[in-house]
Amino acid sequence: MTALLAAEFRRMSSRHLVRILAGLALLGITIAGVIVAVRSSPQVGADPRFPLTMLPDILRGTSIPLILAGWLLGASFIGADWRAGTITTLLTWEPRRTRVIVAKLLACAASVFVLAIGLQVVLGGVLALDAAFRGTTEGVGAPWWRESSGVAARAATLASVASVIGFAVASIGRNTAAALGAGFAYLAVIENLVRGLRPAWQRWLFTDNAAVFISGGNVGFSFQRTMLQALVLLAAYAAALFTVSAMMFRSRDVN
Amino acid sequence: MAVIEVEGLRKEYRSRRGRTLALDGLDLVVPEGGVFGFLGPNGAGKTTTIRCLLGLVRPTAGRCRLLGADSPKDLATVIRRVGSIVETPTFFPRFSGRRNLELLGRLHGIGRKAVSEELERVGLAERADDLVKTYSLGMCQRLGIGAALLKDPALLVLDEPANGLDPAGIKEVRELLRRLGAEGRTIFVSSHILTEVQHTADRVAILSRGKSVASGPVGEVLAAGRSTGLTVRVDDEAGALEALRSAGIPASLDDHAIRVMLPPEEAATVTRTLADRGLYLTELRPDEVDLETVFLELTRETPKEASP
Numbered sequence: 001m002t003a004l005l006a007a008e009f010r011r012m013s014s015r016h017l018v019r020i021l022a023g024l025a026l027l028g029i030t031i032a033g034v035i036v037a038v039r040s041s042p043q044v045g046a047d048p049r050f051p052l053t054m055l056p057d058i059l060r061g062t063s064i065p066l067i068l069a070g071w072l073l074g075a076s077f078i079g080a081d082w083r084a085g086t087i088t089t090l091l092t093w094e095p096r097r098t099r100v101i102v103a104k105l106l107a108c109a110a111s112v113f114v115l116a117i118g119l120q121v122v123l124g125g126v127l128a129l130d131a132a133f134r135g136t137t138e139g140v141g142a143p144w145w146r147e148s149s150g151v152a153a154r155a156a157t158l159a160s161v162a163s164v165i166g167f168a169v170a171s172i173g174r175n176t177a178a179a180l181g182a183g184f185a186y187l188a189v190i191e192n193l194v195r196g197l198r199p200a201w202q203r204w205l206f207t208d209n210a211a212v213f214i215s216g217g218n219v220g221f222s223f224q225r226t227m228l229q230a231l232v233l234l235a236a237y238a239a240a241l242f243t244v245s246a247m248m249f250r251s252r253d254v255n
Numbered sequence: 256m257a258v259i260e261v262e263g264l265r266k267e268y269r270s271r272r273g274r275t276l277a278l279d280g281l282d283l284v285v286p287e288g289g290v291f292g293f294l295g296p297n298g299a300g301k302t303t304t305i306r307c308l309l310g311l312v313r314p315t316a317g318r319c320r321l322l323g324a325d326s327p328k329d330l331a332t333v334i335r336r337v338g339s340i341v342e343t344p345t346f347f348p349r350f351s352g353r354r355n356l357e358l359l360g361r362l363h364g365i366g367r368k369a370v371s372e373e374l375e376r377v378g379l380a381e382r383a384d385d386l387v388k389t390y391s392l393g394m395c396q397r398l399g400i401g402a403a404l405l406k407d408p409a410l411l412v413l414d415e416p417a418n419g420l421d422p423a424g425i426k427e428v429r430e431l432l433r434r435l436g437a438e439g440r441t442i443f444v445s446s447h448i449l450t451e452v453q454h455t456a457d458r459v460a461i462l463s464r465g466k467s468v469a470s471g472p473v474g475e476v477l478a479a480g481r482s483t484g485l486t487v488r489v490d491d492e493a494g495a496l497e498a499l500r501s502a503g504i505p506a507s508l509d510d511h512a513i514r515v516m517l518p519p520e521e522a523a524t525v526t527r528t529l530a531d532r533g534l535y536l537t538e539l540r541p542d543e544v545d546l547e548t549v550f551l552e553l554t555r556e557t558p559k560e561a562s563p
Contacts, residue, residue: 003363003364010361015349080347084347085345086345088345089402091310091311092337092341093334094331094362095327096331
């Protein structure tokens with residue numbers, strides 16, 4: 001299992017899509033850093049001065065692209081295998097299918113988590129430099145550290161959960177497009193229909209629970225749910241989808 | 256010892272358009288060592304058999320064993336000793352050939368040195384670091400053979416390994432298979448290039464409509480074939496041709512010899528017909544039976560099964 005996992009980690013880290021998305025993210029962070037530096041006034045009392053205490057809110061905002069990127073990476077990781085037919089080659093080297101799909105999932109989810117943490121650390125570092133030289137670090141203390149690291153960890157966790165869901169749906173549909181299409185249909189159609197027709201079911205929607213989890217509580221939401229409850233629900237969705245995909249993978253003919 | 260045992264293997268594919276019977280109670284035994292040719296027309300079930308052996312496809316009924324292990328249940332215990340190619344080998348197109356093999360090799364603790372040696376053996380050393388998407392079909396096939404050999408396998412299962420190769424590549428593969436077979440490995444190779452198999456294989460099985468219709472050493476399978484024509488040489492070729500045709504015997508002139516479309520047991524009819532006209536033979540021999548003749552006879556004669 002270790003060798004299989006190591007091979008899958010290596011494949012994930014070698015993927016062009018991972019490198020492209022990471023490169024785009026770093027470019028975006030650099031541009032954002034420059035814009036903040038230019039717009040922020042270094043003089044005390046001047047307005048606007050970039051306060052580093054905004055970082056948790058910024059990380060909440062950047063969690064959305066991270067979640068979407070996680071979903072895309074998860075879907076394309078297994079989707080590329082089906083598309084290229086490399087699943088066949090892999091199974092002639094490791095026929096234990098459960099091991100194969102679990103190793104792929106672990107490599108994918110862990111890589112997405114690490115990547116999300118890494119990008120948020122870089123973003124935080126760039127903004128810290130902006131605040132130090134062109135803004136203010138006033139109010140930065142232990143509570144700020146706790147909140148910032150908490151939001152970053154939760155965003156990375158959600159990106160990881162999204163990658164599991166994307167992975168599972170792409171595995172069921174045997175291609176990346178299946179996951180992207182299903183995801184779009186869910187977010188654009190199903191969630192809006194539920195909100196419009198069955199508001200009471202809102203508490204079961206992915207985005208609402210993701211928002212509760214990222215916010216750290218359900219302040220401003222129409223339903224009662226703790227951060228932990230939201231996480232458990234989202235993890236249960238991901239686990240259920242993955243279980244279905246793994247069962248199908250075990251029993252399917254690979255042609 | 257048998258390295259491949261297949262008993263009553265049956266595979267039925269179901270789709271919206273109905274059911275398709277790919278394998279219909281196939282029995283097959285492949286002994287250890289040498290090259291075993293697995294022949295059959297398109298759709299006969301060769302690739303399905305190989306997929307069942309490798310655990311890629313679940314049989315509807317029957318069982319198969321590879322190196323003594325039930326497939327797919329215990330396949331993992333022997334997979335380290337089984338190299339394979341299934342149809343066109345598939346690799347990650349955006350990784351180099353070397354990286355693809357390294358990723359696979361890592362699963363069984365096979366190092367970079369072995370990967371480099373294998374790439375050298377299949378003639379891909381110079382292009383090893385190029386992306387697979389830039390490879391030709393023949394190069395992908397070579398990479399597939401390299402991947403199959405990377406495990407230093409006791410059993411090689413190759414599905415049409417010469418696909419996409421140029422004549423020089425086909426010759427190389429043929430020599431490689433012979434060499435590997437002579438090393439004591441077992442090579443199970445499916446092919447539609449019958450002459451290649453005839454010159455490479457020690458034993459063959461012929462598959463038609465999901466069933467084995469002949470199996471055994473190449474010589475025995477050839478002996479089961481019937482010659483369908485005679486070659487006749489005579490001094491007066493034009494006169495002989497006219498005499499045969501006027502007696503209602505189908506014949507044609509072919510490179511200073513007359514080809515007569517009669518089975519060998521009717522050779523006496525030819526000698527009598529020509530002798531009656533005062534024409535005496537200098538040579539009369541039945542056509543040689545090759546694998547293609549046997550293959551066509553056997554696959555043509557198999558009655559149609561109710562499939563979909």
